[in-house]
Amino acid sequence: MSSAEQLSLSPAEMAPYIQHTRIEAGATREDMIAHAREAVEHGFNAAMVSASWVPLVASELAGTGIEIASALDFPTVGVMTSAGKAAEAEQIAKAGATQLDIGVQVGWLKSGMYAEFREDIAGVVRASGLPVKVMLELPLLTPAEREAAVELAQEAGVAFLKNASSGQIETANAESVRFLVERAQEGVQVKASGSIKTYEQGLSLLRAGAVLLGTSAGLEIITDTGDENTVSY
Template sequence: MTDAQRTAASLAPFIQHTAIDAGLTRDDIIAHCEEAARYGFNAAMIPASWTALAADVLKGTGIAVASALDFPTVGVMTSEGKAAEARAIVAAGGEQIDMGVQVGWLRSGMEKEFRDDIAGVVAAGVPVKVMLELPLLGADERERAVELAMDAGAAYLKNASSGAVEVANPESIAYLAARVRDGVKVKASGGIKTLEQARALLDAGASLLGTSSGVAIVGGGEGTGSY
């Protein structure tokens, strides 16, 4: 698809509309979900504590309810806590989960623990998108993170958790896209604010874009969101 064909509005189905800032109110979540439905975004990404509300608002719209765990501070939860949180998200109506990984475990050579941490979340039964935090890893560690995440059952690999770790870029996305196995996809995340960025990331191999600037992007403008 050329840039001319890939209009701003046509990108909506690739965007996971994100609102995960602290202090969001019930009205904020409702408005966010209604916005996701109005623009036809792929999913509404919301804090786990609001999953049931989001599921109720989005019922029948075809817009997925997505949430994140071990985030925005990544790698601080226990594996048991992550698995329990994943089950709770699914029970509340969550359909997708983005998860932080234990970067420190991987860098300590604790590969089984790193893989099992992801597998415990995958066991909840919905697609899991794994935030690999690529800039924090050396070359060999990146390769192992990719393989271990897929061994654990990841549905998507993500370059990073947010723009604070890495602004999503075509190089990181192409790196992941070149390594995913059949059935595994790539989600780009971190500081995606313009139509040009979105197009470049999709061209590099991303299937989904996580951003809080989705409305601005599909309107052809530039967002100011933090994620």
């Protein structure tokens, strides 16, 4: 049995594994300041925010050691041009982000455009200079496409593999996490994402080998108050 499978954490001890997420159209400046301060108060791994709020959140989190994460080509993935994605990645990094989650070109992968799929990701890695996490949208892929996506993403230089972009694609589960962990090369880690709502669910994902959990239900998880009715993305 691996050390991950034996992992034992209280709800509060799960905070350093959680990327505390707030990405929504109606969030205000005050909301984002509160979000950043929650990340510090509870010791979350990161505050995950929309690119437009990165400068504000980076200012709030300066000197705290909390990561400033943002997402690109999201929530509808694979709609940006590669040049536009790389340019935006560079700007997000300059604004203060320390990590970047990106959508991938699922359609290109399904079309056999492997070189283009890989370069789309590699362009972001080069332009941003940040640890990049790829949202692979595993449920949309055939078994062969899953294998290709993981291989090509790692060739492109990613730091993290993710099962999906959100709960609209997949509820994060141990099976998908294990699939990625088993194929992750040295130095590449796994982040789980998608409707993570409860402490028990989070612990099962960490025990499967994920090292980060992306969720908007971080407060419910660390207080063990989440349930199936909790809103989470």
